[in-house]
Amino acid sequence: xxxxxxxxxxxxxxxxxxxxxxxxxxxxxxxxxxxxxxxxxxxxxxxxxxxxxxxxxxxxxxxxxxxxxxxxxxxxxxxxxxxxxxxxxxxxxxxxxxxxxxxxxxxxxxxxxxxxxxxxxxxxxxxxxxxxxxxxxxxxxxxxxxxxxxxxxxxxxxxxxxxxxxxxxxxxxxxxxxxxxxxxxxxxxxxxxxxxxxxxxxxxxxxxxxxxxxxxxxxxxxxxxxxxxxxxxxxxxxxxxxxxxxxxxxxxxxxxxxxxxxxxxxxxxxxxxxxxxxxxxxxxxxxxxxxxxxxxxxxxxxxxxxxxxxxxxxxxxxxxxxxxxxxxxxxxxxxxxxxxxxxxxxxxxxxxxxxxxxxxxxxxxxxxxxxxxxxxxxxxxxxxxxxxxxxxxxxxxxxxxxxxxxxxxxxxxxxxxxxxxxxxxxxxxxxxxxxxxxxxxxxxxxxxxxxxxxxxxxxxxxxxxxxxxxxxxxxxxxxxxxxxxxxxxxxxxxxxxxxxxxxxxxxxxxxxxxxxxxxxxxxxxxxxxxxxxxxxxxxxxxxxxxxxxxxxxxxxxxxxxxxxxxxxxxxxxxxxxxxxxxxxxxxxxxxxxxxxxxxxxxxxxxxxxxxxxxxxxxxxxxxxxxxxxxxxxxxxxxxxxxxxxxxxxxxxxxxxxxxxxxxxxxxxxxxx
Amino acid sequence: xxxxxxxxxxxxxxxxxxxxxxxxxxxxxxxxxxxxxxxxxxxxxxxxxxxxxxxxxxxxxxxxxxxxxxxxxxxxxxxxxxxxxxxxxxxxxx
Numbered sequence: 001x002x003x004x005x006x007x008x009x010x011x012x013x014x015x016x017x018x019x020x021x022x023x024x025x026x027x028x029x030x031x032x033x034x035x036x037x038x039x040x041x042x043x044x045x046x047x048x049x050x051x052x053x054x055x056x057x058x059x060x061x062x063x064x065x066x067x068x069x070x071x072x073x074x075x076x077x078x079x080x081x082x083x084x085x086x087x088x089x090x091x092x093x094x095x096x097x098x099x100x101x102x103x104x105x106x107x108x109x110x111x112x113x114x115x116x117x118x119x120x121x122x123x124x125x126x127x128x129x130x131x132x133x134x135x136x137x138x139x140x141x142x143x144x145x146x147x148x149x150x151x152x153x154x155x156x157x158x159x160x161x162x163x164x165x166x167x168x169x170x171x172x173x174x175x176x177x178x179x180x181x182x183x184x185x186x187x188x189x190x191x192x193x194x195x196x197x198x199x200x201x202x203x204x205x206x207x208x209x210x211x212x213x214x215x216x217x218x219x220x221x222x223x224x225x226x227x228x229x230x231x232x233x234x235x236x237x238x239x240x241x242x243x244x245x246x247x248x249x250x251x252x253x254x255x256x257x258x259x260x261x262x263x264x265x266x267x268x269x270x271x272x273x274x275x276x277x278x279x280x281x282x283x284x285x286x287x288x289x290x291x292x293x294x295x296x297x298x299x300x301x302x303x304x305x306x307x308x309x310x311x312x313x314x315x316x317x318x319x320x321x322x323x324x325x326x327x328x329x330x331x332x333x334x335x336x337x338x339x340x341x342x343x344x345x346x347x348x349x350x351x352x353x354x355x356x357x358x359x360x361x362x363x364x365x366x367x368x369x370x371x372x373x374x375x376x377x378x379x380x381x382x383x384x385x386x387x388x389x390x391x392x393x394x395x396x397x398x399x400x401x402x403x404x405x406x407x408x409x410x411x412x413x414x415x416x417x418x419x420x421x422x423x424x425x426x427x428x429x430x431x432x433x434x435x436x437x438x439x440x441x442x443x444x445x446x447x448x449x450x451x452x453x454x455x456x457x458x459x460x461x462x463x464x465x466x467x468x469x470x471x472x473x474x475x476x477x478x479x480x481x482x483x484x485x486x487x488x489x490x491x492x493x494x495x496x497x498x499x500x501x502x503x504x505x506x507x508x509x510x511x512x513x514x515x516x517x518x519x520x521x522x523x524x525x526x527x528x529x530x531x532x533x534x535x536x537x538x539x540x541x542x543x544x545x546x547x548x549x550x551x552x553x554x555x556x557x558x559x560x561x562x563x564x565x566x567x568x569x570x571x572x573x574x575x576x577x578x579x580x581x582x583x584x585x586x587x588x589x590x591x592x593x594x595x596x597x598x599x600x601x602x603x604x605x606x607x608x609x610x611x612x613x614x615x616x617x618x619x620x621x622x623x624x625x626x627x628x629x630x631x632x633x634x635x636x637x638x639x640x641x642x643x644x645x646x647x648x649x650x651x652x653x654x655x656x657x658x659x660x661x662x663x664x665x666x667x668x669x670x671x672x
Numbered sequence: 673x674x675x676x677x678x679x680x681x682x683x684x685x686x687x688x689x690x691x692x693x694x695x696x697x698x699x700x701x702x703x704x705x706x707x708x709x710x711x712x713x714x715x716x717x718x719x720x721x722x723x724x725x726x727x728x729x730x731x732x733x734x735x736x737x738x739x740x741x742x743x744x745x746x747x748x749x750x751x752x753x754x755x756x757x758x759x760x761x762x763x764x765x766x
Contacts, residue, residue: 097704378685481762
C-alpha cells in the first residue's frame with residue numbers, strides 16, 4: 001500500500017457522501033468531471049494522526065450494476081485498484097433499503113468499512129441499532145454516525161484506520177449461500193477464473209452475469225472460450241436472474257440486520273375510507289357516487305360567475321336603447337348586442353361551470369381521492385384492453401381532451417395509445433361541462449341531474465362500444481400485469497395552491513373560449529344576417545335545405561349548425577345558438593327585442609319557445625359526444641402520427657354523436 | 673421478489689399496502705423491492721405529472737407562451753396540487 005491512503009466514498013444518492021466529503025476535506029478539494037463523462041468528479045485530501053488521505057467522492061448510484069454512467073464510473077474506479085479502502089455509506093434510518101449497496105459490494109476484494117450515516121434521523125424514528133451485531137455479521141468495521149455532527153468524527157477515523165490496517169473485506173459466505181439457490185449460479189461461478197476483473201471475485205462476477213450486466217457479459221465473452229459463454233448464456237436465459245439475485249440480496253440484508261435493529265412494528269391497516277374504495281364490491285359504486293356528488297357540488301361554486309354572466313346579458317336592453325337613441329346603425333347595434341354582449345354573457349356562465357368542475361375535481365385530487373379512482377378503474381381498463389395507466393388521460397380529459405391526448409404519451413404501445421385517445425374523446429371535457437349543465441338546467445330544471453347521470457352512463461357505454469370496435473385492430477392480446485400503486489395519504493387541501501391552479505385554468509379557458517366563441521358566433525351570425533331587406537340569409541337557405549335530414553337526428557337546422565360549430569369548440573355551440581335564435585334580423589327577433597319584445601330579448605325564453613325537450617336532449621347528447629374540438633383533433637394527430645386513425649376517430653365521433661342524438665330524440669318523444 | 677411479480681400476473685392492480693399484506697411483509701420491504709425492480713428496468717414508474725409534456729402541444733396556450741421547459745400546466749395540474757401517489761407498471765418480466 002502506498003504511503004498516502006486513497007479512500008473512495010461509495011453510497012446511494014442522499015446517503016450523505018457529500019456532507020462527509022466536505023467535512024473531511026474542507027477547502028482541500030477539487031471538482032471536475034470524470035474523463036469523457038459529464039458526471040461530476042470530486043476529490044480532495046485530509047490528514048489525521050500524521051497520515052495523509054486522498055479521498056474520492058464516487059458518483060451516487062443505487063447499485064453497482066452497469067445501468068448508468070455513474071455506476072460504470074464507480075465500478076471502473078474500484079477495479080482500477082486506485083482505492084486502498086472503500087467507505088460504504090448507508091442511511092441508518094432505512095437500513096433494509098440502503099444496505100443494498102453493501103450487498104452489491106460484497107464479493108469485491110478491495111478493503112472496506114461501513115458508515116451507517118444519519119444516526120440522528122434513525123434515533124428520531126425510534127430505531128435502536130446495534131452496530132456490533134452488524135459488524136460481526138459483515139466482518140468489516142461498522143460505525144453509527146452523523147456526518148453533519150462535526151464533533152463526532154473520531155469513530156469514523158478509527159474505523160478507517162482499522163479497515164486500512166486489517167484490510168477488512170466483507171464476509172460474503174452467507175450471501176453466497178443465498179446465491180447458491182439460484183439456478184445456474186454455481187455452474188457459472190465455477191467457469192469464472194480468479195482475476196477476470198481486477199478486484200472482483202468470481203462470486204460477484206457470476207451473480208452480475210445472471211443479472212444480465214452488459215459489461216460483465218462482455219468481459220466473460222472475451223475472457224472465456226465460446227463453449228463456456230454459450231453455457232452461461234443458456235443459464236442466463238433460463239432464469240429471471242435480476243429478480244432472483246435481488247431477492248437473495250434482500251434476504252441477506254435481513255439476515256445481517258437480524259437482531260441488530262429494534263423498531264416499532266408496522267401496522268398494516270387500511271383507513272375506513274380506503275376500506276370502502278378498495279372493496280371489491282363497493283369500490284366502484286363508491287367512486288362513481290363520489291364523482292357524481294362532485295359534479296353536482298360543482299354547481300355551487302359556479303353560481304357567482306353565472307350571476308356575472310346573467311348580469312352582462314341584462315345589459316343588452318339598456319345598451320340597445322342607448323345605441324338606438326344615439327343613432328347607431330341597426331347592424332352595429334345587432335353586432336354589439338347579439339354577438340358581443342350575448343357571447344360574453346354565455347362565456348361567463350360557462351366559466352362558472354369550468355371554475356366549479358375544476359375546483360371540485362382539483363379538490364378531490366388534492367385530498368387524495370382521485371388516486372383511489374385510478375386504482376378502482378385499473379381493472380376496468382384491463383377489460384377495455386388497456387393498461388391501468390390509461391385511466392390518467394381519461395381523468396385529465398374531464399378537464400381538457402387535448403390534455404388527455406397529451407397525457408397518453410406515457411403509453412408506449414402505439415395501438416393502446418390510439419385506443420386510449422379514442423376513448424378519451426368520449427369523456428365530456430370542461431367545455432362540454434360548461435354547456436351541458438346550463439342547457440340541461442334550462443330545459444329540465446331539477447331533472448338536469450338525471451340528464452348528467454344519463455350522459456355519464458352513456459359515456460361508459462360509448463367507451464365500451466368504441467373499445468370493441470377499434471380494439472380489434474389496435475390491441476394485440478398479451479399478458480397484462482396489474483399496476484402497483486402507492487396511495488397518497490389523505491390530507492387537508494392546500495387551498496392557496498388549489499385556488500391558484502383553478503384560477504389559472506379558468507383564466508386559460510376564458511382566453512381560449514373568448515377566441516372561439518367570438519369567431520364562431522360572428523361567422524354564424526353574419527351568415528344568418530339578411531343584408532338585403534326581405535331576402536333570406538345564406539345560412540337560412542342552407543339550413544332549410546338540409547333540415548329534412550337533420551330532423552332525423554332530432555335537430556332542427558339551427559341546432560344542427562350549432563352542432564357543426566361544436567366540432568370547432570364546444571364553447572362555440574351556445575354562441576351559434578345565440579346568434580341564430582336571437583340574432584340580426586332573423587325572425588325579426590332583434591328589432592322586437594329592441595322595441596321591448598321581452599320574449600325575443602331573452603334567449604332562454606326563446607329557446608324554450610322554439611326548441612322542444614326531445615330536441616334539446618338530442619342536442620345535448622349530440623354536442624357532448626361530438627368530436628371535442630379542433631385543438632384536440634390536432635393534439636390527437638400529434639400523439640399518434642396517423643392521418644388515417646385521426647380521421648377515423650373524428651368521423652366515428654361525428655357520426656356516433658348524430659346516431660346518439662337520434663336515439664335520445666326518439667326516446668324523448670316517447671317521454672314528452 | 674418473484675412472488676411479488678407473480679401476484680401481478682392476474683392483471684389486478686394492487687396497492688403497496690395490499691402487496692405487503694398478501695406477501696406477509698411490510699410496506700418498507702415492498703418499497704425497497706420496487707426501488708430495486710425499477711433500477712433494474714423490470715418495472716417502471718408511470719409519469720403522472722406535467723413534466724412528461726414536451727412543451728409542444730399544438731394549440732396549448734401555456735406552451736405557446738414559451739413555457740416549454742416548465743411543462744404544460746394548462747393541460748395537466750402541476751406538481752403543487754398533484755396528490756396522486758405513485759404508480760408502477762411491469763415492463764420486463766416473463
